[in-house]
Amino acid sequence: MTPDFGPMLALVAATLLAFWFLLSLLVLIPRFRGRVRRWAMSFLVPEWKFFAPNPAQGEYHLLFRDQLADGTVTPWTEVTFPHNRRWWNVVWNPEKRANKALFDAIVSLAGEVIACPAGLVASIPYLTLLSYVSRLDRFSTPAFTQFMVLHDFSSFMHREPALVFSSDLHSL
Amino acid sequence: MPIDFSNPLSVFTLVLRIAAIGVLIVSVETLVRVEVFRNDGLMSWEVGCLQRPIMVRGAFGWALDRLLRYPNVNALLAVRAALAAAIIMGPANWVRSPWLVCPTAVVILLLTIRHPYGQDGADQMTVIIFIGAGLTLLGREPWVIKVYLWFLALQVCLSYGTAGVAKATAAGWLDGSFLVGIAASQLYGHPRAGQALSVRPVLSRAISRSIVVWETAFPLVLITPRPLAYVIVATGVLFHLSNGVLMGLNNFLWLFVATYPALLYCLISRGW
Numbered sequence: 001m002t003p004d005f006g007p008m009l010a011l012v013a014a015t016l017l018a019f020w021f022l023l024s025l026l027v028l029i030p031r032f033r034g035r036v037r038r039w040a041m042s043f044l045v046p047e048w049k050f051f052a053p054n055p056a057q058g059e060y061h062l063l064f065r066d067q068l069a070d071g072t073v074t075p076w077t078e079v080t081f082p083h084n085r086r087w088w089n090v091v092w093n094p095e096k097r098a099n100k101a102l103f104d105a106i107v108s109l110a111g112e113v114i115a116c117p118a119g120l121v122a123s124i125p126y127l128t129l130l131s132y133v134s135r136l137d138r139f140s141t142p143a144f145t146q147f148m149v150l151h152d153f154s155s156f157m158h159r160e161p162a163l164v165f166s167s168d169l170h171s172l
Numbered sequence: 173m174p175i176d177f178s179n180p181l182s183v184f185t186l187v188l189r190i191a192a193i194g195v196l197i198v199s200v201e202t203l204v205r206v207e208v209f210r211n212d213g214l215m216s217w218e219v220g221c222l223q224r225p226i227m228v229r230g231a232f233g234w235a236l237d238r239l240l241r242y243p244n245v246n247a248l249l250a251v252r253a254a255l256a257a258a259i260i261m262g263p264a265n266w267v268r269s270p271w272l273v274c275p276t277a278v279v280i281l282l283l284t285i286r287h288p289y290g291q292d293g294a295d296q297m298t299v300i301i302f303i304g305a306g307l308t309l310l311g312r313e314p315w316v317i318k319v320y321l322w323f324l325a326l327q328v329c330l331s332y333g334t335a336g337v338a339k340a341t342a343a344g345w346l347d348g349s350f351l352v353g354i355a356a357s358q359l360y361g362h363p364r365a366g367q368a369l370s371v372r373p374v375l376s377r378a379i380s381r382s383i384v385v386w387e388t389a390f391p392l393v394l395i396t397p398r399p400l401a402y403v404i405v406a407t408g409v410l411f412h413l414s415n416g417v418l419m420g421l422n423n424f425l426w427l428f429v430a431t432y433p434a435l436l437y438c439l440i441s442r443g444w
Binding site: 018092128 | 197201202204205207208211212213214215216218219222223284285287288289290291292293295296299303304307308310311312313315316319320323326327330331332334335336338339341342344345350353354357358359360361362363387413416417418420421422425
């Protein structure tokens with residue numbers, strides 16, 4: 001006779017769901033946040049901020065420039081993605097993924113600059129941006145590249161863009 | 173055919189079908205802009221795999237690399253789209269089958285861990301809905317579906333409530349200036365809405381405070397008398413619809429609204 005594991009599996013499944021929700025509550029308590037974050041990956045236990053408490057204000061800009069083999073340095077070039085809001089974005093918005101990835105990488109880099117400057121060049125946001133600008137199409141064949149992040153408040157404050165970070169030159 | 177919101181199995185099916193529409197859309201969106209996943213893209217696996225040592229070590233790292241490297245990831249995106257289409261259009265017993273839902277959950281999980289950037293709250297809700305559904309179906313007992321529906325209802329209440337309380341502590345949300353900043357931004361803004369709000373501080377403050385109150389009070393839906401609770405749930409649909417139009421957050425509409433049938437089930441099953 002085959003043993004019936006049904007009730008036990010059901011109990012395990014229900015316990016896991018209850019435990020998952022408990023973790024979702026615990027991550028909101030500062031005392032447990034670090035431990036829950038270490039234990040569970042952030043996509044399983046999100047913090048649900050939705051632009052709170054302080055949404056990123058202004059625009060971030062990613063720029064790069066190259067040094068050619070003869071020592072010539074090219075002007076800074078901005079990396080841009082399509083941004084125009086269209087009415088059909090309510091159902092179809094394929095551009096959002098790249099825009100969000102760029103935004104996340106830049107905001108993470110800005111955080112790393114303050115939190116861990118010593119390990120910055122090996123951090124995921126640094127490597128993401130360096131890898132990306134290094135492989136952009138160019139008219140020339142550069143020997144080195146460098147990237148820079150600016151924070152621009154000009155759309156609602158009359159202020160010059162602020163330098164968030166400028167990388168060293170990296171060999172290509 | 174009208175949906176019986178007191179029947180957990182019907183509600184479970186509806187939750188997964190609505191969520192699968194969002195998954196299908198995001199899969200096709202990613203396939204048509206797959207350059208972001210290439211090795212020269214912003215979400216390259218070459219960088220994404222460095223998140224944790226386990227992602228590059230041993231047999232697990234080897235298997236992840238085969239599945240998630242470019243161009244192999246295209247196949248995974250296509251499989252996710254096909255599984256989502258099967259959930260949307262297949263018969264109800266497919267949607268209640270672990271043989272369809274568990275592979276969907278695994279593919280969603282793989283694509284979620286691939287890179288830490290480029291994802292939002294809708295992607296997080298996708299994980300909660302499908303991993304939770306996979307666990308539920310492995311449980312194989314009807315009562316686990318009821319637990320799952322309560323789990324989803326509590327998760328969506330927690331999401332709005334947390335965001336609302338966090339906003340209520342920020343002066344910029346209470347005076348409306350953060351809302352103007354978001355509406356004027358390139359990533360989530362809308363040029364006309366941004367302009368309109370920037371010259372109408374009273375309006376932007378009123379909208380901003382309404383969002384804070386609505387989000388903070390949303391969890392009360394579970395203890396609110398039913399007619400009023402239905403109104404609160406309906407405003408949630410309008411909230412996500414307007415976010416889709418103005419902010420381009422199209423997938424929040426499908427993934428968050430997918431949890432609303434679970435809310436309705438909870439409202440009916442509580443018995444008053």
